[in-house]
Amino acid sequence: MSSSNDTSRPAVFATTQWTRVLAARGESPDARAALSELCEAYYRPVLAFIRSWTGDDDRARDLTHDFFSRLLGGKGVAGVDPQRGRFRSFLLGAAKHFLADVRDRELAARRGGQHEHVPLKPETDTSPGNDPLDPQTPRFEMEFDRQWALTILDRVLKALASEHEQAGKSRQFEVLKGWLTGDVEGRSQAAAAALLGMHEGAVKVAIHRLRRQFRELVKREIAQTLDDPAQVADELRYLLSILA
Template sequence: MAEPSTSSSLFPQTRWTLVHLLNSPDSRTADIALEQLCRAYHRPLYVYARGLGLSRPDAEDLVQSLFARLLAQESFKTLQQQKGRMRSWIVRVFLNEMSHWKQRQLAQKRGGKNGLITLDFSEAERLLTDVALTQSDPARACDLAQAIELWRELLPHLREKYRLRDRQELFTALEPALLGGWPADGPGQKIIAEQIGTTALRLKAHLVRLREQARLHFSDLAREKLDPAISEEEVAHLWGLLTR
């Protein structure tokens, strides 16, 4: 599979490149690649596990157990050979691992080669708090967590682009309405436009353009962080969870 073009992307390193690096004869390079892949997925999977009713320690153990098993079985290399979709593949493997985990009740906790990967779940727990306020479906919560993580990584890059163009004030004005409508408890569009020296009509046009840019870069980032083969339908689903 050819790697997707990243000419319009803010994020040049692709996840598929990391998958290729798992075959590196340099074990350190392969370990680093695997660690980065694990970090891209462990927090949303943790949210998934917590949403299914697992306690914090059990959810941590389950996710650690998953990546330990993937490492031991070199499953990412199998994925590369099959050229499957990484995001859906990892979720499927996670659910399978959870089934086995329930049967053995973590008889061997965090064993094997798992020591090569140290995952921090404190941020995952904070992410769970953001998601749990609005989601009752664990699978949907997992997707929302993934979307939030992508957005949190994308937002500073968008902000920096406007700073480099000396448009920080405009970005600050538009940011609260970027994923939805103008906040009901904030100043109206006309007042905001006057504050930055423009008209409400031009402010609306700026917002439309910024949303288009954000959506484009979100799609790029989803391919680079989650799965280079992710479909537009899946990207639209993740984006829609943010903008509802």
């Protein structure tokens, strides 16, 4: 995590810091800002998880909106302990509980409840052997984690792009970022040098520096979601394994 006097880089994924999450319990301007940023930062992983469960894009978006409204409405994070666990795990657990509640309410409605009774038929999704999808299913969790990893990488790439823009090196970043993402499309470093009007040796140095900056930013963003900095290496290995 950057020091307090490091102003050269914009805050990335800052909404996942435990202190901001705890602040989200209140009604102060900072708390409201934290809630808004939190929804933006973690919208995609939660949407992917819920979409895996519903199999329907429109319904998934509606449920994701409802999930964040409930989670961030006041008491959703009231019991969070910033000294325990990963925020990623907390958010996934909250999404599981939310979907389990949705499933239970829908089952109750179909079986009588306070809604219009819908008789069971062989083709309905409440027939034996065809129950609604279980939000505990591991493949849904894997999709959440994959989107979490992609979101971190996307946020870090945007931070690096912003840094290069401020330094007047946007063109250089656009040409060289493929060496971060693996999307070089057969382009050689010599070809990149020609595009940028640089010596090939200078391009090699620039790529090395860019990779180092990228690694450090990824570690910093991961650290913001943990209670113990010693866990960063494990989280980074897990992130890489998810994307492998």
